[in-house]
Each structure stands twice: as C-alpha cells, then as structure tokens.
Amino acid sequence: MRRPFRSGPPSAVPAPAPGNLPAELNRFVGRDDELAALTHHLGESRLVTVVGVGGVGKTRLALKAADALKKRYCDGIWLAELAALRDPELLEHALVEALGLTDHSSRPTRQVLVGQLATRQLLLVIDGFEQLVDACATLVRELLRRAPELRVLAVGRRPLRVDGELTFSLAPMTETDAVRLFTERAAAVLPGPPVTSTSPGPGPGDARSAAVQELCRRLDGIPLALELAAGRLHVLSVEQILDRVGDRFRVLTDGRRGAPPRHQTLRTAIGWSHELCTPAERLLWARLSVFAGPFDLEAAEYVCGGPELPDEEVLDVLAELISQSLVVREKTPAGTRYRMLDTVRAYGAEWLEALEDTERMRRRHRDWYMGLATWYELDWFSPRQADVAAGTESALPNLRAALELCLESPEEAHLGQHLAGTLWFYWAGCGRLTEGRHWLGRALALDTPYDESRLKALWVLGYVAVLQGDSTAAVGALHECREEAARTGNALARAYAVHRLGCQALLTDDMPRAERLLRSALDAYRELGELNSNVLMGQVELAMALVFQGDLEAAVALCEEVREICEDSGERWTRAYALYVLAYAAWTRDAHAEARALTAESITIHHGFNDLVGLVLAVELMALVTASEGDPAEAAVLQGAATRIWESVGPPLFGSGFFGAPRALCERRASEALGTERYAAYEGEGLGLSMSAAVARALAERRPAAAPPHQQPEASRPVRKTRKPAGSPTARGGEAAG
Template sequence: MTSRHGDLVGRRQELADLRSTLGSARLVTLTGPGGIGKTTLARAAAADHGRARREETWVLDLADLVDADLLGHSVAGVIGVQARGASADEVAAAVADRAGLLVLDGCEAMLDAAVSLVAALLAAAPRLRVLATSHQQLGVTGEVVVPVGPLPAEDAQALFATRAATALPSFRLTDDNAVAIARLCEALDGVPLAVELAAARILVLSPQGILERLDDRQRLLVKGARDAPARQRSLRASLEASHELCTPDEQLLWARLSVFTGGFPLEAAEEVCAGDGLDAGDVLDLVDGLLDKSVLTREDDGASYVRFRMLDSLREYARETLTEDQVQAARARHLAWYADLVGTAAAGFFGPGQATSYRTLRREHANLREALRYAVADPRHAAQALEIVAALEPWWAVTGRVSEARHWLARACDAADARPDTRVRALALAGWTATLQGDPDAGRSLLEKADAVVAEHPVDDATRGRLLVARSLEASWRGAPDEALVSLEQAVAAAHASGDRMLEVTAVLVLGLSHAFVGDLDRAGVTLQACVDLTEPVGEVHVRSYALSALGMLALLRADADTAADLERRALVMSAELGDRSATAFVLEVLAWVAAAERRTERAATLLGAADAHWRHLGVDPDAVPYLSANRRLSEERAGIDRGTPAFRTAFARGAALPEDEVLALALDRTVEATTPAEEQVPLTRRELEVAQLVGRGLSNREVAEELFISQRTVETHVDNILRKLGFGSRTQVAAWVVELAARRP
C-alpha cells in the first residue's frame, strides 16, 4: 500500500478490478477493518480514474470533520460549488451538472449523514460517481460493496521493505533479514497499517528485533506519519476507532470472541460467549453486527459450514478489555465446548461420518490447540486434556500429527486426578507413538507405567485393548513377534467385548500385519480380508485403506505384482480422499517395492523418496522400522538398486520434493500430462492446482497451510489467484471444478 502521497505497493489486481467496477457502478464502497488499506486503495483508484477518464476527482476525509452537519458544506467546498444550504438535497442540487468521481473516505465516522448525502447526490447528479470507504456498507440502492482484505505475503514484505528504506535509506531486503521480515508480516496478518508502523521502527530495531517485540504490538506500532489522519498514526488508534463504532453488546461479544484462535462457528460463539449479560439468542444478531463493521470476516464452503474470523490485532486488542477472571472464565467455556466437539467427532471415527469428523477437526485444529494449551497449563484441567488427546488417537495418525500428540501427552500425562482408564489410554498412546518415532526406550517406559496403573486399578475392556495393541507394537519393534501376536489376539477379544468397533478393526488390522511379519501369509490374508469385510459395509476408510495396502503387500510377496499394484491404487485413492498421511505413506512404500520388483528402478527410487517425505512428516524414520527397512533392503537387492548411485539419489530427491498432486499422479502410474489437461483448460501453476485440490476437499486456508507447510497468507494469495484465473467467486465453485477435473482424467 502507500502512505498518503506514496506509490502503490501491491494491490495491482484490486486496482484493476476497481477500475472496471467504477466503469459500471455509480457507488462503490470499500469495506474492511481499520488499517487494512481502504484509504490508500481509494486514493490510488481516484488517481487512476482521473487519468483514464480525464474526469475530475475529489477526495474528502470525513474523519477531519468534527460535526456531521458540516458534511454538506465540505462536499460542496471540495467540489467547488456554492450550495444554498448544507442539507443533502441542497448540496445535490448544486452539483447536479458535475461529472467526476467523489471519494468519501471514512464514512463510518458519520454514517447516517453520509448515507443521506450519497443517496441525494446519486439521484440528482447522473454523471457523478462516488467511491466510499467505510468499516461497513452504506446500504444505498445500487451500491457495489468491495471488501478489502490483508495484503498477500509477497506484497506485505515489499511494503515493509519500501517503508523501511524510506525511514532508513541504507536499508535493504537481504537473505539475512528476509525470513524475519516474512514472519513479521505474517504475524501482522498482512495488515498494511501494521506493516508500515512496524517498518517505521527500523531506525532503532532490526526486523528480528521488531518481530521479538510484537507481544506488545499496540505500544510498538505507534510511529505513524504526522500528516496521516489520527486513526492511522498508531495501531491502537485504528483499533479504538473500530471499537467506538460498536454497540456495548457488540463490544462485549468482540471481547469474548477473542478466546478463539483461527476462527469459530456460530454455535461455538453462542455456547462460549453467552451469559453474564449476553443472551445466547442475541449472539446471531451481534455477530451480524460485527461482520457489518468489519470486525469479523466470513468464510464458508458454500454448503455445509460457515465460520467467522478476526485479525490477530483485533483479537489481541479485545482480549485486553477483559479482566483476568473474565479471560479465565471464557477459556474454561472454550475448553468445555471443544471437549464436547472432540467427543462428537470421535463418535464418528468409525462409519460413514469419518470424513466429516476429520474435516471438522481440521477446521478447528487451531482452537483445539488453544484449548489444550490452556488445559495442560492448569492442574484443574489437565485430566480433561488427557481425555481429549486420547480420544483423538486416530486423528493424530491420519493427519500426520503424531509429534503433536506426544507433545500434549508429555505435558499432561502426570495429571493427578485423571481417571485410571484415561491415564492408561493416554500412556498407551504415548508409548506407541514414542516407539513409532524411534524412541523405543521411552515407549517401553510409558507402557510400564500404564501396566502399573492397571495393576492397581481395574480398567474397562476398551482401555485394556488399547494397551494390548500398544504392547504388541512395542514387541514387534523389539524383535519379539510371537509376543506381539499373543497381545493382539487378546486385544481383538477385549475390543470385541467392549463394543468399540474402531478399536476392534484397528486390532484386527495390526494382527493381520503381524501375521505377515512372521511369514504366515495365509493367516495374514484371512485376517486382513476380515478387516476389510468389517469396515467396508459401514463406510470406514482409514483402517480399510491400510488393510487393502497390506493385502497388496501380501500379493507382492506371492510374486503377483499386478494384483499388488491394483490394491495399492485402490488404497491410495481412499487415503488421499481422506487426507490420510499415514496410510498414504504406507501405500507409497509398498508401491515402491512393486516398482522394484518390476525392475522399474527410477520409478522405485522416486516413490521411495515420496514415501520417505511422508514418513518423516509423521516423525518416523522408515529405516528404523524393522519390517519396513527389511523389505526395503530386500526389494532393492532383488532389483539391483544401489542407493549410492547419482541416478538413485537424484530420483529419490525428486520424489521427496514432489507436490501432492504429482505424487498421486506418479503413484497411480499416470504421467503429469495425463492428469493435467491442456494449459488453456487449467491455467493454474502446480502449486495453485495443489491448493485447489485441498480447497476441493473442504480445507480452510489455515488447514491448507498446515498441509503444505506454507504460511496462511501465501495460501490466501494462491486462492485469490485461483478464483481470478478460473473466473470464480466462491470456494464452492473451485470444489466443483476440482471434481469435474478429476472426472475428465483418464
């Protein structure tokens, strides 16, 4: 963006779109929260309009007026006409023959007066256009509302560099400071005012120093231009201006909503924020009011869900308006709501609702983290944290967040008041995740603690079954497969007795794999097929995709590479649709063995690289997993693959770096050209196509960022580009396009 007189930095597409909109609409209103860059964009659009149309343009900042009664006089004065009086009709009559663009900046300062005057101007002056900026739309007939969002990551960084160089001419963007600047702009949500104010601190702080002081951003970001309006001279002044526009009830809801991180659904707001002066029935209208005033933004998939979000600066400002007791009360209600959400989602882990449960948890992941962070830090809630983490056991594996599960378990496992069943489930989960991630000593120690709890307290069948499954995994890693089989037979029986179907099919799956590990392929095949038969009728995907992949592995061991490849591809389609990182890793691994058996060495090496990247995302070293490493070595030896050759290393590195869509294309034995229609049909870059596919699966921008290990701001830029290139206006259209694209593939 710009200062009041500087050149535009970024917003080129917005400026072009605004030029087009002003060509057909007589009233355009730029909306958005304070500091988002409405003023700068409006002034740039006015200059652009004047050059393109050779018309006059006039700019009036309503924040400079002290009285709404002065608005009419000021408009007449800036246009250069004499009006009989200051009423809307009198001013409109005076400008009736004028042609040009009038910019009314900051209409929220006197909204009612601005609405009356604009309506009169448009009715009386047919050649006059109005470009307004406001925290909320005017609501005048014919108005076109254009929301202004944060700057994309690259533009925010360019803005910082430009403003920093203005303050300190010797400043340059370098490899040494680029990372800090990128993180700083992301932490500031790409809000232009905040970025500019941060850049102004470059005289006394390095970019890293500014980043480290952002905990107190409202005191840090106060050095605005002296010629800027008062509301633009500090971040706090901008936030206070937004706050003053809200009613007392809206201010109270805004403050309580600050407990959420990464957005929230309406139902959560009604449950967490109601009470103590706010009726749950009023929350809907208050959310609507905060949306209208640009405190909140809306995101949806066009069909199944709507969520709301606020910028971090707005959230932190509102949090300061609460007392510590009020913050703690809100956080406790927030924890309770998300604990209930986890319980509901976990109930859907087995059956046709599995994908829906995972989508819900993906959307709410940031809030789950916030709830757990609060819970593990307070001894009164640590037991509840254990219950949440243990209930999410399949989720951690499916989404590849095994390390995160270990993090929360390590902080909460010593909760003194946790029920014995909860402690054992948590310790079992902690034990097998530690083992999986190459820390068998820690895993064994945790399982011994679980055994000690069971020795002192009776536990239910489901808890005992989970501990037995964890014990079997530890035994397999320790090289005691017979011991693992005994534990698993007992686990299947305990799970069946408990009625926990998800636990039962998991135990059956691991039992089938264990039979394969000891070389009993017939029993392994029967057991794994039983797992498929248990899961298929109810629409379960996670365990079934693993079982199909394991059956493919058995087919390969019987030298039936064609059947193996078919089973792996079936499994891969299922795991990819679910977003199952762990099952996908296993499928890619087996497909690499299939390629090795077929003497397709380059393909095998590339798939091994892709599998390795997925395993390491899980925190797993595949060469440290006994059965995986043994089969890798065996398949490579049979194919004559030498890992030390440049060709292998090149192909392996290429596979590890492939984006998700190309991994799937490779694994399904399609060329990239075959999976991607002609350029004129798909005008997206590889990364944009990858983002579009994740959007099509229902993931939010934050969830896409987590899946691809990029910033949310970068994802937002990609989504904007996707919508623009495809000519769409919603994520729902993107999702439909992705489905159509998949249907066109051979």
C-alpha cells in the first residue's frame, strides 16, 4: 500500500506501531518449526487459517507469529476475538471495534469496514470464529477482494473454506516440546530447589523424568492439558497425576465411535481436571459458564451464589479455580476481572445443562447486568464517569448476552427495551452509536405497550439517529415518543423527545426552532426536578443555537453555568462540549491562548470517552486556533486529521452552520497563506495520522508563530446582539414545543 502523501517537517518522535496484540504473560515454549512455517505461509498467502483441536495452542502460536511480523505491516496487526460472539449481525461491529474504526455514521457497518481497509496494509487476526463460520467466511472473502493490501490470519477449529485460503493444521506438541512446556510451567507453580520424586513437583532422577515423559505422552502433547496438569502440582506429585490421568481417561471418554482421538483426549483432560475439583469448585465452574466475557467478583457472587454455594464462599472457591488455570485473572482499565478460557467454559456449560439449571442461571446473569446498567446510568452523572465508561466497556459481552436473553421472548421484550435505553450514555458518549442503533432497533421491533421502557427506547433511538445524521429515523422515533408520552401522561419521556427534536433542528441549521424546542425541554426538566448529563447537554445545545444567531454573551453565560455544575458534580462528558463553546467564544475575542487551553481540555476528555463527534469538532476548532496563531501548515495538518475522523462520523452531519464554520474559516486562511498545493500537502500529512497520533498532534505544545496583523473577515465573527442572557435551563420565555 502506498503511504499517505506527506510533506513538511517530519515528526520529532516516531509514532508507536499501531495494533492491539496482547502482551505475553508467560514465555512461549517450543513450536520452533511450526512458528517458522506459519510466518513463511503468511508471506505467501493473504489468508492463512490455523486449525486444530481446542486447547492445542492455535491462538498462542498465531499471536507469536503475528508479533514476529509486525514490522511488515505499516498499519499494524489487529486481533479480533470472536469466541464470545453469537449473533452474526454483530460480526462487522466486532471487527470495527477490534480495528479501532468506531463509526458514528448511518452507513452499513460492512461498508465502513470495506472503505476503511481499502487502502491499508495490515494483518487482521480473527480468533474463535467457529460459531459464526458462514458469516465470517462471507465477510473475509469480501474484505480480501476489496482491500488488496489486507492479510488475514484466522484461528479456529475448522477452515473458513474461502478461495485462496491456506489451511495450517496444528498438531499436538512433540514430546520434547511438551516436556519443556510442562517443566517450565511446573517450575512456576513450585519455584525453588527441586523436590524429591515422592513430593509434588518435578525433580531430578530417571524415575521422575520417565514419569514426566509418560504424562506428556498420555496427554497427547496438548498444551492446555499440560498446563492444567502442571497447575495441580501444588497438591499432587507427578506420579499421582499420572495415575489419575489414567483413571479419568477410562471414565470420561465420551465413547462416540469414530470421534477424533484428539477430541476425546482434550475432553478427557478437561474432564479429568473437573473430576479433581471439589463439589463446590465444580458447581462454580458450571455456573460461571453463563458469563460471556470478563466478570468481576461481585458479579460472580451474585450470579453464582446460593444455598449450595453461599456468597461468602465464592471468593475462596474462585481462587481455587484460578490456581488450577481454569479461570484467568487479569487487570483491565475497569479493574480486576476474571474470565474462563473458551474450552473450559464450554465444558462447564455442558455440566450446567446436565444440572437443568441453565435457564435459571441465565436469568440471574441477566438481572445482574440490568442492575449494573441501571447503576452505571445513575453514576454517569458523577466523578466516576470515566470508571463507568471503562466498566461498561468491560461488561459489553455480558450486556450483549443479557440483551439477547431479553429479546428471545416477546413477554420479556420490555426488559430488552429498558436495558437498551438505559445504556444511552454508552451508545452516545463512548463511540457506540452503531451498536446502540442495532439493539434499540431490535428491541423496538417487538410489539409491546407504550410503557416507560418503550418510550425511553424510542427517545434514545431518536438521539442515536440524530447523531448519525439519519433525520428520517430520528424524527420518526422522536415524534412517536412525544405523541405517545403525551397520551400516556409521561411528562419526562415527552421532555426528552422534545429535547432531541431540538437537537435535530440544531444539527440541520434550523436555529429558531432549535432554540424554541430546547427552551421548552429545559423548562420541563426544571419542573420535573430532572438534572443529569442530558439536561446539561440540552443547555449546551441551546448555547450553540444562540451562538449561531449571534447572541454570544447569552451562550457564554449558559456554558459557564454548565461548567460550574460539572465541576461540582464531577461530570466531564458534557463539560467537554461546554468547553468547546467557550473556546469558540475566546477565539472570537482573539484570546488564542485561552481558546487553545479550553479546546485542548475538550479534546482530552472526548478522546478519553471515545466520543468521536465531540472529538472531531474540537480538533477542527484547534486547527482554526492554530491558523489564527500564525501556523497555517500545522493547521492544515489538523484539518487533514479531522477529515480522517469524519470518515467514521459522517461528513454531512455537521457540514454547515455553527459546526461547519471553524473548518471553513481555517481552510480559507491556511490555503491563502500556503497556497493550494502546499495546503493540500500538509492536509495529506494529517490524513495519514491515526486517531491517537492526531490527538497527540492537536495537544502538542507549540510556540505561536508571528502572524502579520490582519482584519478578521466579517463572516468569521458572529454578529453580536443586545439580548438578555438565557442564564440557565430554568430561564423562562421559551415557546411551547411545536
């Protein structure tokens, strides 16, 4: 792939290589020949699929090979983990998420993927696609056809069967490698000097060496089985483990004639570990299988606790499962989380089904995550906003599972509507508009009464559609919500519908109507005692409408009040939008240093929440400030960076009016100063910046260049009017909603 055209001075510090491959937690052992062969195949074929029995080490080998090739791909190596995904319709969303291509537009997600990857040189690693093999094969085929520099490394239990696919079958480890792996993992379980042959752990001597070799042979060299065996060395000797493996092979073989021996062997290995567990450990293992992704201790205690396993005992039992490598503990931005390897989880799910307890546990799981979402919605308007964003991101696979359960039955569809609506802060505030639209659409497609849940889902759907630039869907949902809320006497739902209709008018440049509707909604919020991020956002949106109409003083007063409330409450998301308006006001006064500081804070907050709508607006304003400071070249770079972000948001969304003014002004000023060709070259440099690189560029401190004095064009300054400041969301004088 050709690099984006670059001109001008190079960056002082090279940007880190893009990608999201996880760091290794322990040393990769053996597989030298397989690793060399796989890396060679990746150089020869655009699609390589690593296949093999579960637990044979497919993922670990694929990630090791990918990491060894990271210098070959200028746009990075990206891992998409699909094992927890069950809905084929979410496949494109998962790849968009994994590739960091969050999209806010109303374009089909597949179109977004194809468009974004068309000119990129990257390696996409797809892991755990078996349950979505048909959908995955279709998507991979299209991506490879439309993106000539894309290569795909797939990892699963069977091939995709796509033209041009090279299938790499991964066999169990050789005896030499298996012994090396077992010995190294054993040393991690029992560090220190070697022990005697009758004590737990490997030690010197021919008898011990023979026992280890026999154990590795009996486990067929499957890495998962070897690691499970090594994890038991804190309570059993090698000889004791070997004896028990023999017994469990006979007891736990599924007995199906013709089944691949390796499948039976892995099942035996997992089943043997299951048999070594205490009854409490087995029960927790089965119940934990309802989690579709990472979970925290509180979730495990609520979902899995009960008369047979008291809540207060869950922690100790969980710790035992962790010590046996059946559950993995990991640090995440949301804090400590736990997860099960997919093979282990699947085995537990079979036992849960045998206990005839699956549906009850799924409902307990659903209830916990509905409660979590409700708590997060309340906590969004607090100093914990960033924690809420991280926690919701971590819980997303489980929230999806909860939504799926709600939507399986028409009788529980209202619960799905409630959950999808409750997550408005995540859909709108954390870059998840497309997925939010998916769930809200599915929930509202089911016929339910116009109760509080359905009305909330309607106004949230309208809000999401507004931000995607889909006026038809937005107006339809919001009008329906407003009319049904009036009919059923739900004043709060009506206020939210009127508010978002005002937002729609704002983004379509109907400023008088936007002001009328927003004032009406803010009056209703005051009467109802409603105060949260949505209410404050309505006040900022009113300020934006006033700026466009020339009443800058009233707009500043509104946003200063929002900033004060945000400082008192710890709210940051809405604060970032208020800072944007205040920065624009500072720029109109030629207070460039103040405008830069306010815009930088806005960019930092939006980037932290992955709110691309707010981020791209703030980057464009920073470009205008930079041009006004006398650095048209850097301004052009930022314009290009913003253009690339707009590809994920939807350029028509804020193409004119107040939102389009900074971009148009900056382009005119910078191109006049640089000339058309130089402006295009610097803009091209910005187009080549990744999201993180663009943010870093926008936030970089720089000494303003000396600019020749000039008169600001009349069109660039809002016309000031003498008008009483709007003051607050409680200000009177607004007309009733039309």
